[in-house]
Amino acid sequence: MTLSRQCSRAACPRPAAGTLTYVYSDSTVVLGPLATYAEPHAYDLCDEHATRLTAPRGWDVVRLAIDQPAPASHDDLVAIAEAVRARPSAATDSERTADLPTTARREPASVTETGRRGHLRVLRDRD
Numbered sequence: 001m002t003l004s005r006q007c008s009r010a011a012c013p014r015p016a017a018g019t020l021t022y023v024y025s026d027s028t029v030v031l032g033p034l035a036t037y038a039e040p041h042a043y044d045l046c047d048e049h050a051t052r053l054t055a056p057r058g059w060d061v062v063r064l065a066i067d068q069p070a071p072a073s074h075d076d077l078v079a080i081a082e083a084v085r086a087r088p089s090a091a092t093d094s095e096r097t098a099d100l101p102t103t104a105r106r107e108p109a110s111v112t113e114t115g116r117r118g119h120l121r122v123l124r125d126r127d
């Protein structure tokens with residue numbers, strides 16, 4: 001018996017057609033073909049929700065053809081991620097920072113990072 005994956009959106013009964021992932025370090029949303037395996041940090045979307053996808057303000061959206069098969073190996077996935085990171089940007093770092101929400105701006109000199117776990121950081125005021 002073959003089970004197809006369902007759209008991750010609440011109450012959507014349609015079958016998944018593409019996989020959505022976030023590259024937080026690059027403020028990028030990547031929508032591509034349905035991943036081979038369900039991943040805990042990826043979201044499977046049906047055709048309708050994939051088409052209507054919008055990203056948070058200041059984020060880029062990279063849409064790969066979802067009618068193509070998923071990359072065959074880990075190396076292919078890494079190559080896609082590297083291509084997203086290497087793409088040229090028209091905005092300078094200061095222009096990008098001005099568009100970011102307050103929580104994503106660089107910390108003032110009075111704050112120091114004391115720890116890190118994944119993409120989360122522990123910040124403390126300097127005494």
